[in-house]
Amino acid sequence: MAVGSGKLAEIFPVAGFRLGTTSADIKTPGRNDLVLMELAAGSAVAAVFTGNAFCAAPVQVAKNHLAAAGQADECIRYLITNTGNANAGTGASGLHDALTVCKSVAGFSGVEPFQVLPFSTGVIGEPLLVDKITEAIPSAFEALDNNTWLEAAEGILTTDTRPKAVSRQLKLGGKLITISGISKGAGMIKPNMATMLAYIATDACVEQTQLQDVLGRAVEKSFNRITVDGDTSTNDSLVLVATGASEAFIMAQADIELFEEALESVCVALAQAIIKDGEGATKFIEVIVSGGIDYKECMDVAYAVAESPLVKTALFASDPNWGRVLAVVGRAGVPNLAVDDVKIWFDDVLIAEQGGRALSYTEVQGQRVMDQEEFAIKIDLARGDCTETIWTTDLSYDYIRINAEYRT
């Protein structure tokens, strides 16, 4: 299941960035499960990774390689991604395996191994089938092309039901620049730094420190505001590449702001695409908490609501069981909450006020909102000026089926 049509708009190629997708037969024979991305020399790279202490071997290797490339003043030239196996919970041999994949890419292309960043997604705790991957690398190189974003978007999927890709173009300093990106992820989704896997490339020319700053802010407003099941993956990685091939130099504050706005819109669209394709999803829900004293209490309430199994099953049932939302707000840990001041809406229908059901509320109104595939749960804490928004989905039989049968 998934929410909305998921129909993709046109993905514009990014000068200086090529993608090659092939099959390494890792989990499902014949499935495209290996994606190589090639960055033009001189590209700047920014990245954010999972906050999970058990971060996967490829995440550790990618961090090391980014540091080594920075020290050597060389740039990252390849990203190599496999699905079907996360190479996580694999200890020392997992690190060795991830490095072997990088060396294979480096050997084939004549770059240094530290100029290659590895990414893996799939089942945790199984050894990576390195030989299958290294054997398939030549065909990934053969497939490299500027206009193959869609194949790559499909090649990185796991339990996803559809590819996720977004593209924006804007004029900066008289030059047209493009930002294109793809993402994957459907379960184990509560990113902490980044979602499972996302790759974004632009032909703008942005200095590396600036690029990392802009990415950090965009991620905070997008990938760090989604949850399917509250489980932060071991492999979350997001990479932003700026090839500079457009020769549009983003340095003036006004240009940076325009670029950041466009990047944030790409990140939000990719993050929301993950939620709409969340495991078993039949609803796409925006949770908006206003009137909080600070960011923390708004986010605490928003995530408590978004991750409550009771709220999520009511959403699945299209049941306007607002009492469950009220109960979750009450346990979300907001100190000295004046419960009589709290108001709750489903879209624009006021549901609860003064500690109980709103006088104006009718079940028919609530049902009308609930029957929609997409709507908002709005909560006003009425004690401050902070407002925060996150996105989530429901909890359905299909979530159980997908995750009870994942390894079989």
Place this chain on the structure above:
Amino acid sequence: MAVGSGKLAEIFPVAGFRLGTTSADIKTPGRNDLVLMELAAGSAVAAVFTGNAFCAAPVQVAKNHLAAAGQADECIRYLITNTGNANAGTGASGLHDALTVCKSVAGFSGVEPFQVLPFSTGVIGEPLLVDKITEAIPSAFEALDNNTWLEAAEGILTTDTRPKAVSRQLKLGGKLITISGISKGAGMIKPNMATMLAYIATDACVEQTQLQDVLGRAVEKSFNRITVDGDTSTNDSLVLVATGASEAFIMAQADIELFEEALESVCVALAQAIIKDGEGATKFIEVIVSGGIDYKECMDVAYAVAESPLVKTALFASDPNWGRVLAVVGRAGVPNLAVDDVKIWFDDVLIAEQGGRALSYTEVQGQRVMDQEEFAIKIDLARGDCTETIWTTDLSYDYIRINAEYRT
């Protein structure tokens, strides 16, 4: 579904404590849904209530009445419980309704309204059908008896599939004392102060302050260590009554310790009975986190594992997908966790060490543990001396069915 046979052992009557169960036709016509409990004059009462800010009207009234009784130096004489409606999220009219029920019990028996504590459980946000309850109160009085614990245990149930009752006897100061208790709860279970509803009575004679202290410690080791879905109810209430009818005075430190030990064992059994009957439960899982620096980090890891939808669906599938446990430990927020030192067992089978699968581990071993209805997930953080244990269950299709269909 539920775990284990749920067969009840003998429930010993408690002198000075009578229970009367009847039907008020609140939700399901003819179902026994109203339970009255009568305490002998001079009984001491200790209670703990939900930590949810949106605590239900009966919880607020019960707290007020306990305070008023203490000030007037009078004792609580009646507990009145309805199921089918939680009288939560009902604002000012809910408070009025709860008080009306107390007044009706008081009027019938000639005590003050503040000597009556009200309790409700069921759907949140619907007005309480007060008239149905007050009309049924006379028949609840008629049913009062010393030996009707089982009927009461059945009368307080909601989505539970079976009654929960435990009884212990011990000799103190040459006198036999009895502790008997009942509980209910299957969903919206992560008690914070107490579980949804539990009533325990003893004929021991314990001073009120002492009784509250002992209860607080016993609850911390039992009801505050269970979770079905991480959702803390608005109505959680636990009441412990000491009638003193045995004339066994519990004052010496050694007696207090023996009494506390027996009370804790009653509380643990009642709390575990709730988990075994958790909504859709097919497994009963003990999560033991050892080697923590302090209580907080052990409990953070234990609850993160116990509430992870991915771990819970793997448990439902009897799938030894230990990678999900490892991933949850990594995101549980333990600062500077040395992941290579962490060890994970299913019962006595070592699953993970040094950041990956244990060399000695085989899938057959893991499957053998997983195929059991009850087992332990043990996690050693290897950084301190603290060990904490909690209990939980799996996440099944039936949890979704029960909670998607609850109001229909």
